[in-house]
Amino acid sequence: MSYQARLKKEYNERIISGLKEEFGYKNFMEVPKLQKIVLSRGIGSAVADKKLIDYAVEELTNISGQKAIPTISKKDVAAFKLRKGMPIGVKVTLRGQRMYEFLDRLVTTALPRVRDFQGVKANGFDGRGNYNLGVSEQIIFPEIDIDKVNKISGMDISFVTSAKTDKEAKSLLSELGLPFKNN
Secondary structure (H helix, E strand, O other): OOOOOHHHHHHHHHHHHHHHHHHOOOOHHHOOOEEEEEEEEEOHHHHOOOHHHHHHHHHHHHHHOOOOEEEEOOOOEHHHOEOOOOEEEEEEEEOHHHHHHHHHHHHHHHHHHOOOOOOEOOOOEOOOOOEEEEEOOHHHOOOOOHHHOOOOOOEEEEEEEOOOOHHHHHHHHHHOOOOEOOO
């Protein structure tokens, strides 16, 4: 038998039927699903120090379990001393098993380590069923060794779903374990 992530198994066994009942879908293929998770980090000071990109690639690779890639600037911006083609950030896109494993680690291990954590804000939806979450410190992830961190910085986490509305996406993500704040 092949390995299946805990959240993927839970999605197939419990969440599909729950969402189908809640929103009145006729077919299980209509039920929204998590398509990908994108982790990204902008590094503005990388213009002056190129090694910061290497550190960020290494940290994001450790956090996600998949090789991160540098993002390249598309324009020249004289005010920031930025040239076209310079690396200014890092990103990684997770799909499949790695996506569910990362979400499981985020919900069960990383988010509870945030100081004074009360839940994630529910206003990060974009109107088309996708959710964006900002993390202010990368040290909440247990994969990061605090002694080796040269600068504490945050990252953006984007959850891309196949949901048509924000209400469907919020229901899906809360069923997957994302702890939304009670307003």
